[in-house]
Amino acid sequence: MKADLVVKNIDNLITLKGPSRARTKEEMREIGLIKNGIVAINGDKIIYVGEGELPADIEIDENTLFLDGKGKTVTPGLVDSHTHLVHGGSREHELAMKLNGAKYLDILEAGGGIHSTVSATRKASFDELYRKAKKSLDIMLGYGVTTVEAKSGYGLDDFDTEIKQMGIAKKLDEDHPVDVVSTFMAAHAIPSKYKDNPKEFINIIISEMIPEVAKRNLAKFCDVFCEKGVFTVEESKKILEAGLSHGLLAKVHADEIESLGGAELAAEVGCVSADHLVAASDKGIKMMAEKGVIANLLPATSFNLQANKFAKARKMIEEGVAVSLSTDYNPGSCPTENMQLVMSFASIIMKLTPEEVITAATINGAASLKLEEKIGSIEIGKKADLVIFDAPNLNYIIYHFGINHTDKVVKNGKVVFEKSKHISC
Ligand code: NIG
Ligand code: FE
Numbered sequence: 001m002k003a004d005l006v007v008k009n010i011d012n013l014i015t016l017k018g019p020s021r022a023r024t025k026e027e028m029r030e031i032g033l034i035k036n037g038i039v040a041i042n043g044d045k046i047i048y049v050g051e052g053e054l055p056a057d058i059e060i061d062e063n064t065l066f067l068d069g070k071g072k073t074v075t076p077g078l079v080d081s082h083t084h085l086v087h088g089g090s091r092e093h094e095l096a097m098k099l100n101g102a103k104y105l106d107i108l109e110a111g112g113g114i115h116s117t118v119s120a121t122r123k124a125s126f127d128e129l130y131r132k133a134k135k136s137l138d139i140m141l142g143y144g145v146t147t148v149e150a151k152s153g154y155g156l157d158d159f160d161t162e163i164k165q166m167g168i169a170k171k172l173d174e175d176h177p178v179d180v181v182s183t184f185m186a187a188h189a190i191p192s193k194y195k196d197n198p199k200e201f202i203n204i205i206i207s208e209m210i211p212e213v214a215k216r217n218l219a220k221f222c223d224v225f226c227e228k229g230v231f232t233v234e235e236s237k238k239i240l241e242a243g244l245s246h247g248l249l250a251k252v253h254a255d256e257i258e259s260l261g262g263a264e265l266a267a268e269v270g271c272v273s274a275d276h277l278v279a280a281s282d283k284g285i286k287m288m289a290e291k292g293v294i295a296n297l298l299p300a301t302s303f304n305l306q307a308n309k310f311a312k313a314r315k316m317i318e319e320g321v322a323v324s325l326s327t328d329y330n331p332g333s334c335p336t337e338n339m340q341l342v343m344s345f346a347s348i349i350m351k352l353t354p355e356e357v358i359t360a361a362t363i364n365g366a367a368s369l370k371l372e373e374k375i376g377s378i379e380i381g382k383k384a385d386l387v388i389f390d391a392p393n394l395n396y397i398i399y400h401f402g403i404n405h406t407d408k409v410v411k412n413g414k415v416v417f418e419k420s421k422h423i424s425c
Contacts, residue, residue: 001047002059003040005413007386010069012393013037014358015049016076016377022294022322022367029355031394032377037074041384044412049378067415072407073393075358076378077146077385078339079365082251082275082296084330085150085172085180086133086165089120091331104305104333105229105257114154114189117331121154122161130168136329137178139337141417144387144406147179149326149369151223153188157201159209162186166218177416181369183251184210184219187231187239202235206242214246220370221272222248226265228258233265240269249370251296255279257307267291273324273368277311278302285312289320294368297360298328299345300336313350324364325357344401354398384413 017032040048040058048058094107107113121129133150140148150169155161166182173180186205194201213219222243226236240250249272254262256276263284266274274280274288275296288295295316302310316323325346328334336342343361346352352360366376375383390407391397397405409417 001042001057002061003042003047003054003064005041005065005067005384005410006038006054006060007067007069007074007388007410008038010037010039010074011035011071012073013039013069013378014073014075014394015379016359016363017379018363018377020372022292022324022364022372023359024320024322025317028317028323028359028364029353031355031358037069039074039378039386041410041413044384046378046380046382046384049380067388067408069388071392073389073391073397074378075387075389076362076376077387077409077411078144078361079147079369079376080140080145080326080329080339081149081273081324081365081368082298082326082328083148083150084153084328085136085148086129086152086168087117087121087154087331088124088129088132089117089331090335091116094332098306105227108189109229111192113332115192118154118156118189121165122158126164126168129164130171133168133172134176136337137172137176137180140339141178141409141411142406142422143337143339143404144389144409145178145339146385146409146411147181147366147369147371147375149181149183149221151183151185152219153185156186156189157191157193157204159186162209163218166213170218177411177414181221181371182219183221183223184213184243184248185223185225187224187236189225189230198235202239205239210242210246210248214248219248221251223251223253225253226260226262227253227256228260233261236262237265237269240271244269251275255284263288266293272370275326276301278309280311285316285319285321292322294322294324294364296324296326296368297346297350298326298334298342299350300342301328301334303345303349304334310350313346313352317356322364322367323352323356323360324368325360326365340397340405341402344398347398348401354394357398358394384410386410390419
């Protein structure tokens, strides 16, 4: 077969070779490292992965593009499997409030927080929101992210705004090199109109919105903010089960701030992932391990909430829960697109090893999006999504934190980002 693109002389080629499923326990430290590695690509697929030179059956010609991996570390494209990519406005005014001791849930309760982004998102046009989200997607790509999940949830009872957000995610998936996977999350806050009667809003989500989202194929997942003062465990269960009955896979914002039983709920319902889990109970963690629910951890959110509390990632891995990592990019609890910073936080604060971190940010992130057969590792037949890091080894990427180590990003077999063409990122 002919190679269109070859990356060779790679000092450290991290393949993540292994089963096409989320990796657990010690598997999370088996990264399939090849020294002096080489990868060949035809079209948008990987056709060879090995050491040294190409074998004779891989043809090259004058059109084959060669990239030099000397001094570099190459990994699968990073997967950011939890973001609130499409939204209007920003909330920098909350920083001063938080510095003065205001808590995230108090700001929400007082009608700010998510509600202020809801008004900004409702007001913004499709084009405005599209341009803003595209700018963020460009930044994410620059940090080595090749697949992103994007949640709705800033329209709430305004279904047109929810549809607008999911429409933008869909259009970006078509227009932008980064793949965008859409999640329906009208259950993100109780709209002011339904403050005294949340049941009515829940019924609308279940009987009107979910069937329509499924019918129009606007999302792959359904998500709920299961939290004190937002949606109870029972309400979340009803919504997630309604989603499942219409073919929307389940995800849940679980035990982010208060320990409500979100992890247990995720196991009962059969969620693909439970996300946040800062306050997850030991029982919930055990139940997630038994049911194979992925713990999608978001340490940059914990950092930004200034609560000095992070998810018990080590315990989760020891109990056999597969861990993935994401930014949670959103204007309130986590205004950053920087997946590499999240990876450093995961290691420096949550004590994941660099090997566990890269597993969590690639193949386990892919599994959080049910895309583990297609992406998340550098193996023959998988999509040619790679990051070439200007870093001599994996540890260096994690340890030298807060900056961008990306040299080039290859998405679907094409070089779509080159550091040399960007002054800074
Ligand atoms: O994952 N907690 C709920 N949703 C987001 C925050 C959204 C916002 O504050 O706008 C989160 O932290
Ligand atoms: Fe979130």
